[in-house]
Amino acid sequence: MRRGIWLALLFCLLWLAAAAWPVGAKGESGKTAQLAVVTADQVNVRQGPGVPYRPLANVHRGEAYRLIEVKDGWVNIEWKPNRTGWIAARYVALAKETAIVQENRLRLRQEPSRDGRIIGHLARGETVWIIKEDGEWTEVIADGAIGWVSSAYLTAARESSISHQTGIVNASSLNVRAEPSLKAARVGRLVRGEEVEIVEKKPGWYKIASQTGLDGWVSSAYVQVKGGQANEKEAEAPQSADRSLLSAIAPSDSRLYVDSWTRGPVQALAGKTIVLDAGHGGKDGGAQSVDGIKEKELTLETAKLLKNKLQSYGARVVLTRSSDEYVPLSARVAMARLYQADAFISLHYDSADDQQASGITVYYYDRFADYGLAQSFEDPLSRLAALPFRGVAFGDYYVLRENDRPSVLLELGYVSNRTDAATVATDGYQEAVTAAIADAVRHYFE
Incomplete structure (x- = not known):
C-alpha cells in the first residue's frame, strides 16, 4: 500500500515538472525553435514581458540566444549562462539552425517563389540562420536581412566543418x-x-x-x-582604397548602388552608413513648377551632390536610385534595413495650393528614434539665407513610418512657389543646402 502511494506521488511530481517546463515557440512545421536571433541593432533585455520592467542588458543584431518561452508579444531568452530576460518579439526571428551558402550571388527573395522580389544576394561560404522551410524554399536571416532562398543551395552548418x-x-x-x-x-x-x-x-x-x-x-x-569565393558584400573597412559597386536588385528591377569607403584618414563619419533617398523617379515625377521644374530631377541632383559631401567626411553612402527610375517605397525602406543604415534621409521638394508657401521643413515620425536626427538639421538649415526654415515637424510618411532606422524626410523648398522654384534650381542653392545637410549629419554623429 505504501509503495502504491509513493508511486502515485512520484507520478504527480513528474507530471507537475513536465507541465511547468518552459517550451519553445512552435514554428509552422510544429517543431520547436531553439534560438532567438536579434534583428535590430540594439534591443533591451528586460526583467519581465513588458516595457515597464527594468532593462537588464542590451543584445545586438545577428546575435542568437537560447529560446525559453514566447508570451504576449515577448520572448524569454537566456542572455547569459543561467540568466534569463525578455525582449520584444518584433525584434527577433526564431531560428532552428545555421546553414552555409553554396552558390555565389545566391538570390535573396521577398517570397518563396522564383517570381518573388529579389531584395539582395548572398555570397558562397556565408553563414545564415534558418527560420523555416516551405517546400523547396528556406527563409533565412543573412546579416540582418530576412528573405527566402532556394534550399538546394544551402548546406547545414553541422555538415560543413570549418576547422583549420x-x-x-x-x-x-x-x-x-x-x-x-x-x-x-x-x-x-x-x-x-x-x-x-x-x-x-x-x-x-x-x-x-x-x-x-x-x-x-x-x-x-x-x-x-582559401579555396573559396570572395564574399561580395560590403566590407567594414574604413580605409578601403578600392571604389567598387555592390548591387542588389530592387522590386522594380532597379539597381541599388553602394559606394565603398572613401580614401583618407578616419573622419567624422567613418564607419557610418547613410542611405540617401532621392524622392520620386521614373513614372512618379512628384511635384512640378509652372516653369516645368520637376521634383524628381531636383531630388536626384541633390542626392548626388550630398553623397559627395558625406563621403568627404568618411561615410559610406547608399543611393536608393542613381538615375530617373521608379523605386517603390517598400524597396527604399528595405534598403535602409538591408544595409543597416545609421541614418536614412529622404529628399523632397514641396508643393501646396497656397502659392505663397515657402521654405524648408524637416519631418520625423518616431519621437525616440528619429527626433534627435531631425533636430540636428535645425541650426544648419536655419542659417541658409536663400529660403526660410519652417522648423521640425511630425510627418506620417511611409518611408519614415515603416522604417526601423533613424529617419528624416526633408522638404527643401516649394516648387509651387515661383520664387522658391527658381531658387532651388540654381547651382548655388544646391551647393549651399547640401553643405548644410552634410554639416547637420556630421554634428548628429559627433
Whole structure:
C-alpha cells in the first residue's frame, strides 16, 4: 500500500515538472525553435514581458540566444549562462539552425517563389540562420536581412566543418572587434593580404585568430576563404582604397548602388552608413513648377551632390536610385534595413495650393528614434539665407513610418512657389543646402 502511494506521488511530481517546463515557440512545421536571433541593432533585455520592467542588458543584431518561452508579444531568452530576460518579439526571428551558402550571388527573395522580389544576394561560404522551410524554399536571416532562398543551395552548418580553415584579408584595413557586432569595441586591425584562421562563424561575421596573436571578430565580407569565393558584400573597412559597386536588385528591377569607403584618414563619419533617398523617379515625377521644374530631377541632383559631401567626411553612402527610375517605397525602406543604415534621409521638394508657401521643413515620425536626427538639421538649415526654415515637424510618411532606422524626410523648398522654384534650381542653392545637410549629419554623429 505504501509503495502504491509513493508511486502515485512520484507520478504527480513528474507530471507537475513536465507541465511547468518552459517550451519553445512552435514554428509552422510544429517543431520547436531553439534560438532567438536579434534583428535590430540594439534591443533591451528586460526583467519581465513588458516595457515597464527594468532593462537588464542590451543584445545586438545577428546575435542568437537560447529560446525559453514566447508570451504576449515577448520572448524569454537566456542572455547569459543561467540568466534569463525578455525582449520584444518584433525584434527577433526564431531560428532552428545555421546553414552555409553554396552558390555565389545566391538570390535573396521577398517570397518563396522564383517570381518573388529579389531584395539582395548572398555570397558562397556565408553563414545564415534558418527560420523555416516551405517546400523547396528556406527563409533565412543573412546579416540582418530576412528573405527566402532556394534550399538546394544551402548546406547545414553541422555538415560543413570549418576547422583549420584559412582566410585572407582583402580590404586595406579591416576592424577586429571583441564581439560580432558593429557596436562592439575595436581590439585591432588587419591589413590586406594577412592570413587568419577562421575558428567560428556567425551570420556576417568570422571569429579569427591571426598570426600576430590578434583574436576577435571581423566582417566576413572582406575575408576570402582559401579555396573559396570572395564574399561580395560590403566590407567594414574604413580605409578601403578600392571604389567598387555592390548591387542588389530592387522590386522594380532597379539597381541599388553602394559606394565603398572613401580614401583618407578616419573622419567624422567613418564607419557610418547613410542611405540617401532621392524622392520620386521614373513614372512618379512628384511635384512640378509652372516653369516645368520637376521634383524628381531636383531630388536626384541633390542626392548626388550630398553623397559627395558625406563621403568627404568618411561615410559610406547608399543611393536608393542613381538615375530617373521608379523605386517603390517598400524597396527604399528595405534598403535602409538591408544595409543597416545609421541614418536614412529622404529628399523632397514641396508643393501646396497656397502659392505663397515657402521654405524648408524637416519631418520625423518616431519621437525616440528619429527626433534627435531631425533636430540636428535645425541650426544648419536655419542659417541658409536663400529660403526660410519652417522648423521640425511630425510627418506620417511611409518611408519614415515603416522604417526601423533613424529617419528624416526633408522638404527643401516649394516648387509651387515661383520664387522658391527658381531658387532651388540654381547651382548655388544646391551647393549651399547640401553643405548644410552634410554639416547637420556630421554634428548628429559627433
